Amino acid sequence: MPEAPVPDPHQLAAEMRPASPRRVGLILLFGLVVLAGAGAVTWNSRLAAQKDLHEVAVAAAVPSVRLIRPRPVEPRPLLLPGRLQAWAEASVYARTNGFVARRLADIGDRVRTGQTLAVIDTPDLDQQLAAAEAALATARAQRDLSARTAQRWNELNERKVVSQQATDERRGDLAARTAQFTQAEAEVNRLRALTGFAQVSAPFDGVVTTRAIDVGGLIVSGSTSSPPLFTITDMSRLRLYVRVPQAYTGSVTPGVKAQFSVPEYPDRTFTAELTRTAGAVDPQSGSMLVQFTAENSAGALKPGGYAQVRMELPSQTGKAQLRVPASALIFRANGTSIAVMDSDGKVTVKPVSIARDLGADLDIATGLEPGDRVIDSPSDAIRSGDTVRPARG
Template structure:
């Protein structure tokens, strides 16, 4: 027998209380809000960290990385080679002294001439006529002088017998003296014109080589104070050659007059020309800090030509020490020659002087020490106080 249940199977079961559901919702919302705040805070912090990292990277990138070298001490060799240009021992243009037309020339460029050789002839028709007139005037003056002398002698003889007055005699003697002066003036004019006429022939003033001929047959030649001088020839004596060399100040005390020097030329490989230090300027050029030295070289065969580029080798005492740097460390500024030196992470522009330029390497006279970090290939914008970073390559090189 089944016991009937008091419970209604179709009856609705009672749910949880309403206040419990509300509490669950609020907890969920709080969790969501907290998660959102955490996400937002994380995003803000991540962005700030990224901005700080970017700022740090930007600042680091703004500091240029440079390679540096230390000036290396070096001992100057007992010989130096300096560039120079050869010059003819005597070099002069030859001008006409009289006006006219060129009749003939006898030497062209490259010709060797001896002192006194006839180089050209000038026709001077106007001068010839002037000379003829002057000679005629001289003859007239001489004739007048002869007459005046005869008259003076006669008056002096007549004065002895009181046949003429003293006044007339003095006048005759004065007239003779005036005529004598006129003769001397005419004679001087004739000598002057003859001297000018002698310049019709142009002679070589010294032994040399004709390096230029600037006239030709029939050329009009004007000479005189009111005309522009016209060069006929250019003559150079190359039996002995001069070479002027700018010697750096550091070697100036080693250059002594009478000392020996040797010349070398690219066109004569392996051949040396012996020379002698003739003189020097005895003053340092403040612009270049060099001493101007003249070296004379005998050139009997004419192998050395004026204007040639040569190297002059001097022997100097082997006792001077200096510092050397690569030439790509130099900065050419309006303030003068400078190098960039790294000190306490900052660039400092230091003025320097060069005692010797060897192309890729220069010897520094003043400005740096052996412990300085000198910047290689400095930028044109490098300025004192600018922050720089020494490259790891340079540091590892120093460690080695």
């Protein structure tokens, strides 16, 4: 085994000597510096913790809210069914009895005002007219004779040859004969007027859409239970009737144009202009009847047909509507409102009017501006002037 080293006596003596005062002071000074640094670190940490705690308390006192921007609503076309009707339509009936002698028009024919459609043979009426004219001639002769007789009796009465009673009787007879003549004359005029109805004429320019007679057919006047002889339709212009829901009636004003299509021309679009409105909402359907006018000089559109109408209705306020989630709405006793936050974090509760309820979203007509920052799902206790802060994330 190797031998252990022998310690140096001089080294042992140096290690056993006491440290000098200067060295001890340096050691104490270093310890104080270390303790002061540790204390400063501890104090700063405590101050930072208190500051963070204060900020958390302040932040907890100001509620955080989620902000949304209202979206402008693009004008959406209103699609509604419509019904086309002729500008004018007349059912032509007979005004006299007889048989159809000639038929001069058929369905699809274009006719002019006053054009003869059919001629009716009226033998009975002709005989009645002849008898009435003979009765008129008799009444005229009797009136003339009574007039001459009354004149003579007036002259005799002036000379006191005949009595006043006899003269008055002659005057009364003249008045009666004159009335009989007037009655006979009126009967002749009536029958002559009926004779004029033997020619069935078109009341206006149009197209024959129905015909219920043919040559030799019996005509009985004064009966509306039987079908009309002809139906004349003016289809140079058409009326387009549409029922507009009440929510859109405020935007329906004269001059609004509509585009519509019909099943027979699926690839074509026609234009109509609003000309009249009923001015009242039907309580059963909740809609208002409006009338558009469509030009149809080419005759492509058919009266009585169905149409799909597309209307671009302007905003009632003249401004674009804004869309927000339904969760942003506040229901108060004074109406519906929405809370917005300004740049300083202050709340303003604005009353709004709803243009359309889409379920999850609402279209706001008035009360909001495009740059407003809307508070989503606001507290029921929120009021104007409250301070809030935007939620992070």
